[in-house]
Amino acid sequence: MRWIRYTLNGETGYGMLDDNDRVTAVRGDPFGGYDTTATRLDLADVKLEVPVVPPTFYCVGLNYVKHIGTEGLAIPKKPDVGYRANNALIAHGEDVIMPADANRVHYEGELVVVIGKKAKHVDIGEAAQCILGYTIGNDVSERNWQASDRTFWRSKNTDTFKPMGPWIAAGIDLPAMETAVSVNGRETTRFRTGEMLFGIEEFISAMSRYITLYPGDILWMGTDGSSPDLRHGDRVDVTLTGLGTLSNRFVKAGEPRG
Amino acid sequence: MRWIRYTLNGETGYGMLDDNDRVTAVRGDPFGGYDTTATRLDLADVKLEVPVVPPTFYCVGLNYVKHIGTEGLAIPKKPDVGYRANNALIAHGEDVIMPADANRVHYEGELVVVIGKKAKHVDIGEAAQCILGYTIGNDVSERNWQASDRTFWRSKNTDTFKPMGPWIAAGIDLPAMETAVSVNGRETTRFRTGEMLFGIEEFISAMSRYITLYPGDILWMGTDGSSPDLRHGDRVDVTLTGLGTLSNRFVKAGEPRG
Numbered sequence: 001m002r003w004i005r006y007t008l009n010g011e012t013g014y015g016m017l018d019d020n021d022r023v024t025a026v027r028g029d030p031f032g033g034y035d036t037t038a039t040r041l042d043l044a045d046v047k048l049e050v051p052v053v054p055p056t057f058y059c060v061g062l063n064y065v066k067h068i069g070t071e072g073l074a075i076p077k078k079p080d081v082g083y084r085a086n087n088a089l090i091a092h093g094e095d096v097i098m099p100a101d102a103n104r105v106h107y108e109g110e111l112v113v114v115i116g117k118k119a120k121h122v123d124i125g126e127a128a129q130c131i132l133g134y135t136i137g138n139d140v141s142e143r144n145w146q147a148s149d150r151t152f153w154r155s156k157n158t159d160t161f162k163p164m165g166p167w168i169a170a171g172i173d174l175p176a177m178e179t180a181v182s183v184n185g186r187e188t189t190r191f192r193t194g195e196m197l198f199g200i201e202e203f204i205s206a207m208s209r210y211i212t213l214y215p216g217d218i219l220w221m222g223t224d225g226s227s228p229d230l231r232h233g234d235r236v237d238v239t240l241t242g243l244g245t246l247s248n249r250f251v252k253a254g255e256p257r258g
Numbered sequence: 259m260r261w262i263r264y265t266l267n268g269e270t271g272y273g274m275l276d277d278n279d280r281v282t283a284v285r286g287d288p289f290g291g292y293d294t295t296a297t298r299l300d301l302a303d304v305k306l307e308v309p310v311v312p313p314t315f316y317c318v319g320l321n322y323v324k325h326i327g328t329e330g331l332a333i334p335k336k337p338d339v340g341y342r343a344n345n346a347l348i349a350h351g352e353d354v355i356m357p358a359d360a361n362r363v364h365y366e367g368e369l370v371v372v373i374g375k376k377a378k379h380v381d382i383g384e385a386a387q388c389i390l391g392y393t394i395g396n397d398v399s400e401r402n403w404q405a406s407d408r409t410f411w412r413s414k415n416t417d418t419f420k421p422m423g424p425w426i427a428a429g430i431d432l433p434a435m436e437t438a439v440s441v442n443g444r445e446t447t448r449f450r451t452g453e454m455l456f457g458i459e460e461f462i463s464a465m466s467r468y469i470t471l472y473p474g475d476i477l478w479m480g481t482d483g484s485s486p487d488l489r490h491g492d493r494v495d496v497t498l499t500g501l502g503t504l505s506n507r508f509v510k511a512g513e514p515r516g
Contacts, residue, residue: 055311055344055345056344056345061408080408083409085341086313099468149338150320151319153338153468153469157468157469209357210357211345211411
């Protein structure tokens, strides 16, 4: 079972998606509680939205050894989480707008954990119980700004720089999972999703010693490999085994959309 | 006129506070729109809540020269904003809980800007128009974790480390404003609130070149001076001229509350 957040006739809500891409509309949401309705829809007939707008947007940042080396950074010694910002979120199928002065824009394909239950002081063995499901994120980054600015506000949180979706899947097979990224249909990155420095449960448990995780919070798990410099018109597909594909076009501000 | 967010009989909402501390309850909120009701209350009879839970929580970090020197940091060359996290917010009057392993907890008294209107690509001269009002923040920080961790997740965003309130005031006289912080009634810090490296309008305009500011977003403007190491039972009052006082007790986890 998968959860989607969608808009139809100007109204936005949640629906459950079956294996035949049929949607059962619900009242409420998977975080605060819901009732199913009699409304059935085709996935193709609704506009997909970002699957959740989180109370807090966590992002691991550095969690795969190859990517850390590519960026010339030190390997973290413990699971210190970072943040991203809600202004930058866009849905599957929406365009990433690269500002006119953004000259080195890269993708970062990531597994996203969606929290379903309030969690504080959870052991590693209990951490999975507070997860609602998983989705896909593209942690779009402008490398020149990442090097020049004191924080990631512009390099990683410019409007449209955080595509997420298309849906929330209840479960994953992490040991069998691969993350593949393609640009205009040509694969440019592939890595084993589970080869993380610090695992999902380890992060949740460590974070929950100091902070309360709330339903709807999201945790982006970091990326491996590297990206070419993206150009106007490029389409980037991030595919995670069994989870689906997050697809977005990259366009330069002020250029014709084509 | 001041806005408060409060709870009474299990319901949380917004109210307008007059000079005699009388509350006019409203339906809705100052961000999305509201209607006044016939309900009048005394401020003393309601439980104050954090005046807004922001979509995105911005924090300037380094914006006063003396504080930057105290922390041994370089002076920023441009207005690069950072982030804080909603899990850590607590209201005026609530306790800051210092975890058992938090040994160097400091206050940071800050002016907080509350965004009232959606803003993108605003000039410095237009920036004030997107501000709803102002409140007070205490950017509580554990300096050992700030030095040891790769990010601020624990040093600045541990649960209860972000007191904010008590209300949102519509206007301030920034040139005349002073920020004063006292511990157990004894003043320990005082600085001119307006002596910022980069001003409020400058930050809003610079940020809005790349990001959209939304109603309810908050921008903490940084602090000056330094703090003693806070101890179990200390009461910290942050007073900004004309804006009021944000007061919170600091207690050590596991110690008797007294």
